[in-house]
Amino acid sequence: MLPSPAIAPETRERIAGLYRDHHLWLLSWLQRRHHFGDQASDVAQDTFLHAILRPQQIAGLRQPRAWLSSVARGLLIDRYRRQKLEAAYLQALAQLPEAEVPCAERQLMLLETLMQIDAMLDGLGPKVRMAFLLSRLEGLNYQDIAVRLEVSLSSVEKYMAKAIRHCYQLTLET
Amino acid sequence: MTDKVLDQAIDWLVKLESSQHAPSVSAACMAWRQADPRHEARWQALLEAQACFPLARELPPGVAITTLGNQGRRTAIKALGLGLLGLGMAGGALQQSPWRTSFADYSTNTGERLRFVLADGSTVQLDSRSAVDVRLDSRERRITLREGQAYVQTALGALQRPLCVTTAQGRYETTDAAFSLCQENGYTRLTVDQGSVAVLFPGQASAQAHAGQQWRIDRAGPQLVERPTFEGSAWVRGVLITQDMLLPDLVEQLARQRVGWVGCDPAVAGLKISGVFQLDDTDNALRTLTHTLPVRLVWRTSLWVRIVPA
Numbered sequence: 213m214l215p216s217p218a219i220a221p222e223t224r225e226r227i228a229g230l231y232r233d234h235h236l237w238l239l240s241w242l243q244r245r246h247h248f249g250d251q252a253s254d255v256a257q258d259t260f261l262h263a264i265l266r267p268q269q270i271a272g273l274r275q276p277r278a279w280l281s282s283v284a285r286g287l288l289i290d291r292y293r294r295q296k297l298e299a300a301y302l303q304a305l306a307q308l309p310e311a312e313v314p315c316a317e318r319q320l321m322l323l324e325t326l327m328q329i330d331a332m333l334d335g336l337g338p339k340v341r342m343a344f345l346l347s348r349l350e351g352l353n354y355q356d357i358a359v360r361l362e363v364s365l366s367s368v369e370k371y372m373a374k375a376i377r378h379c380y381q382l383t384l385e386t
Numbered sequence: 387m388t389d390k391v392l393d394q395a396i397d398w399l400v401k402l403e404s405s406q407h408a409p410s411v412s413a414a415c416m417a418w419r420q421a422d423p424r425h426e427a428r429w430q431a432l433l434e435a436q437a438c439f440p441l442a443r444e445l446p447p448g449v450a451i452t453t454l455g456n457q458g459r460r461t462a463i464k465a466l467g468l469g470l471l472g473l474g475m476a477g478g479a480l481q482q483s484p485w486r487t488s489f490a491d492y493s494t495n496t497g498e499r500l501r502f503v504l505a506d507g508s509t510v511q512l513d514s515r516s517a518v519d520v521r522l523d524s525r526e527r528r529i530t531l532r533e534g535q536a537y538v539q540t541a542l543g544a545l546q547r548p549l550c551v552t553t554a555q556g557r558y559e560t561t562d563a564a565f566s567l568c569q570e571n572g573y574t575r576l577t578v579d580q581g582s583v584a585v586l587f588p589g590q591a592s593a594q595a596h597a598g599q600q601w602r603i604d605r606a607g608p609q610l611v612e613r614p615t616f617e618g619s620a621w622v623r624g625v626l627i628t629q630d631m632l633l634p635d636l637v638e639q640l641a642r643q644r645v646g647w648v649g650c651d652p653a654v655a656g657l658k659i660s661g662v663f664q665l666d667d668t669d670n671a672l673r674t675l676t677h678t679l680p681v682r683l684v685w686r687t688s689l690w691v692r693i694v695p696a
Contacts, residue, residue, distance in 0.1 A: 300452065301449070304452045304689060308687070322445055325438055325442050332438070348436065349439065359652075368404075372403065373396050373397070380396075380431065380432055
C-alpha cells in the first residue's frame with residue numbers, strides 16, 4: 213500500500229497542542245518586534261505551517277518556544293530583507309529619468325533577479341560582496357574596484373575568488 | 387574529495403579578469419581548459435553559477451548596486467533587534483521575569499530620526515540608520531545600542547536606578563546626564579552634554595566622562611579626545627559642526643544620512659574642513675564642499691557620488 217499523503221494523527225495532535233499552548237505567546241513575541249507588528253499574525257501562521265511540514269522535528273521538540281521563535285525569526289528576517297530590497301529598488305528607480313525606467317513587468321522580473329542575487333551573496337563579508345557586485349553588475353575592472361574600495365589589487369583578487377567559489381558551491385547545493 | 391580542478395578554475399578566472407583578458411593570459415587559460423575535459427566542464431560550471439548577474443545588468447547603471455549595496459542578513463538581524471535579547475525571550479527567561487515591565491525595540495531607516503520617551507520619562511533620540519533595544523525594570527534601565535547613534539537624556543528626578551547603555555565597546559552608566567553615543571566601526575564615541583557618565587570597560591578601572599568632553603572607546607579602552615574634529619551631539623539639532631575635520635571623516639558622517647554611496651578619492655583624502663553642514667540636505671552639504679575646497683563632485687546617478695580633485 214502507498215503511504216498516505218495525509219498528516220499522521222500523532223503529528224496532527226502535536227501541531228494542535230503546539231498551536232494551543234504557544235500560538236498566543238508567539239503572536240505577542242512577534243508583535244513586540246517593532247517592524248512587523250502588523251504582520252505578526254501572518255508570520256505566526258507561516259511559522260506553524262513550517263512546523264506542519266516538518267513532523268520529524270516536531271516529534272523531538274524539547275523547547276517548543278525556542279524552536280518556534282527561531283523559525284519565526286528566520287521568516288521575519290527574510291520578509292524584512294525582501295521589503296528593504298524592494299524599497300531600495302523602487303527608490304533607485306524613482307531617481308531615474310523617465311525614459312530609462314523599465315516597464316512594470318520588466319521591473320518585477322528584475323526585482324526577482326536582484327532578490328536571487330541577494331540571497332546568493334548571503335554570508336559573504338561586506339567587502340567581498342561589494343567587490344563582486346561592482347565587477348558583475350557595474351562591469352568595473354579589478355583595478356577600479358581596488359581604487360573604489362581603497363584596497364590593494366591582490367585583495368580584490370582574493371575577494372573575487374571567494375565570491376566565485378561561494379556562488380559555485382551554492383549552485384551545487386541546490 | 388579534494389577539488390584541485392575547482393581551485394585551478396577559480397584561479398584562472400580571477401587571473402584572466404584581473405589582467406583584463408590580456409592575450410598571454412587568455413592563451414594560457416585556454417590551454418588549461420583544453421588540456422582536460424574535466425577542466426572545461428568545471429570552467430563552464432563556474433560561469434553558469436553566475437548566470438543571474440548578466441540579467442541584472444539590463445537595469446540602468448547604478449540601480450542594481452544601490453539596491454543590493456546596503457543589504458545583508460547581518461544588517462537585518464541587527465536592525466530587527468533579533469540578536470541575543472530575542473533569543474533570551476525564546477528561552478522564556480524574560481517572559482518568566484515578573485519584574486519586566488517594558489521591552490521594546492526601536493530602529494530608524496536612512497535619513498530618518500526618531501525621538502521617544504521611556505516609561506521613566508527619559509528621552510532617547512535615534513539618528514538615521516540606528517537601532518536600540520530598551521529594557522526597563524525595577525532594578526535598572528538598560529539600553530543596548532545595536533547600530534548607529536543615540537542621544538539619551540535622563541529624566542529629571544528619576545528613580546535612583548542607574549541608566550546603562552551598552553555598545554560593542556563597554557558600558558556607560560549614569561543617573562543624570564545628557565549624552566550621545568555612536569557605534570562606529572570598531573569603536574564607540576561618547577559625547578557628554580550635561581552631567582557625567584561612567585565608562586565601564588572590561589578589565590579596566592572605570593573612567594568618568596564629563597560635560598563638554600568627547601571620548602573614544604576602542605579595543606584598547608576609553609580615551610579622552612583632546613581636540614575633537616566635530617561636535618559629537620550636534621546631529622540632534624540636525625547639523626554637523628566640524629573643526630579641521632578630514633574629508634573622508636566628514637563624508638562618513640554625511641553618508642550615514644544618505645541613501646546610496648558617497649566616495650572620496652584618495653587624492654583629496656588629506657583635505658581638512660571647518661564648517662556647519664545641514665544633515666537633512668546632504669546633497670547641498672556636498673555641494674558646499676566644492677565652494678571651499680579644491681574638489682568637485684562626480685555624480686553617476688543621484689545615489690552615486692564621488693568627491694575628486696577639482
